[in-house]
Amino acid sequence: MIAKKQLRQNTKKYWKHLSFKQRQAYQKDLMAQLLALPEWQEAKVIAITLPIGGEIDTQPIIDAAKSSNKVIVIPKTLPGKQMVFGILTDKKALKKSAYGILEPGEDAQWVAKETIDLLVVPGLRFARNGQRLGHGGGYYDRYLVDFTGQTVSLAFPEMFVDEPDWEVTTYDLPVNKVLVAKEDEIK
Numbered sequence: 283m284i285a286k287k288q289l290r291q292n293t294k295k296y297w298k299h300l301s302f303k304q305r306q307a308y309q310k311d312l313m314a315q316l317l318a319l320p321e322w323q324e325a326k327v328i329a330i331t332l333p334i335g336g337e338i339d340t341q342p343i344i345d346a347a348k349s350s351n352k353v354i355v356i357p358k359t360l361p362g363k364q365m366v367f368g369i370l371t372d373k374k375a376l377k378k379s380a381y382g383i384l385e386p387g388e389d390a391q392w393v394a395k396e397t398i399d400l401l402v403v404p405g406l407r408f409a410r411n412g413q414r415l416g417h418g419g420g421y422y423d424r425y426l427v428d429f430t431g432q433t434v435s436l437a438f439p440e441m442f443v444d445e446p447d448w449e450v451t452t453y454d455l456p457v458n459k460v461l462v463a464k465e466d467e468i469k
């Protein structure tokens with residue numbers, strides 16, 4: 283087992299050194315895989331995050347959802363490591379959180395957990411069985427406890443392993459699917 287802290291650092295370092303071209307290729311491939319999923323096609327309400335650090339650029343995914351008249355909701359973190367999701371409308375209505383992530387503003391329209399059809403779960407490292415390593419807040423682990431919709435995560439190849447190489451606890455809930463960007467010759 284490798285310390286979670288070490289693995290998180292590794293991913294952040296990897297993000298830093300990933301070339302723009304390679305990143306673009308991975309993002310394009312992941313988006314194509316996501317849009318091809320029945321879970322995506324059938325979803326009316328999709329929850330996703332706005333990126334921090336080197337996380338995947340979700341804007342093209344959000345644009346695709348909007349062109350298909352899907353509703354996009356994004357999280358707001360609350361005390362007690364809880365989250366609520368609010369409808370993403372105007373970028374100007376967003377507010378920066380303490381983590382430096384854009385969140386819905388005060389007057390956003392909040393949605394009940396049951397209305398989210400597909401939850402795109404962020405993370406730094408993923409395993410084939412759907413286990414994930416996040417930023418360490420436990421926000422998604424708490425949210426997933428009673429979430430009944432579909433879940434999917436998006437991984438660049440170096441963020442994906444066959445088996446978790448970190449310690450998995452009973453709090454850690456797997457996602458239904460992990461999509462992995464296909465490797466190619468771009469460097």
Ligand SMILES: Nc1nc2c(c(=O)[nH]1)N(C=O)[C@@H](CNc1ccc(C(=O)N[C@@H](CCC(=O)O)C(=O)O)cc1)CN2
Pocket residue numbers: 331332333334337357359365381383404405416417418419420421422
């Ligand atoms: N883009 C995005 N939005 C998200 C999440 C996410 O993982 N990605 N979250 C998913 O939960 C929630 C926010 N959770 C977060 C938890 C911790 C840190 C963070 O920056 N932690 C520090 C160090 C933490 C520590 O070890 O004390 C860091 O990573 O440097 C960021 C977001 C909701 N929004």
Ligand SMILES: Nc1ncnc2c1ncn2[C@@H]1O[C@H](COP(=O)(O)OP(=O)(O)OP(=O)(O)O)[C@@H](O)[C@H]1O
Pocket residue numbers: 404405414415416417418419420421422423424427453454
């Ligand atoms: N359902 C839960 N109830 C209570 N505590 C929890 C729950 N889920 C996680 N925790 C606690 O939250 C802390 C962070 O968990 P963990 O390191 O798994 O976060 P993460 O999955 O990396 O982050 P995130 O879910 O925010 O992306 C741990 O101390 C863990 O025990």
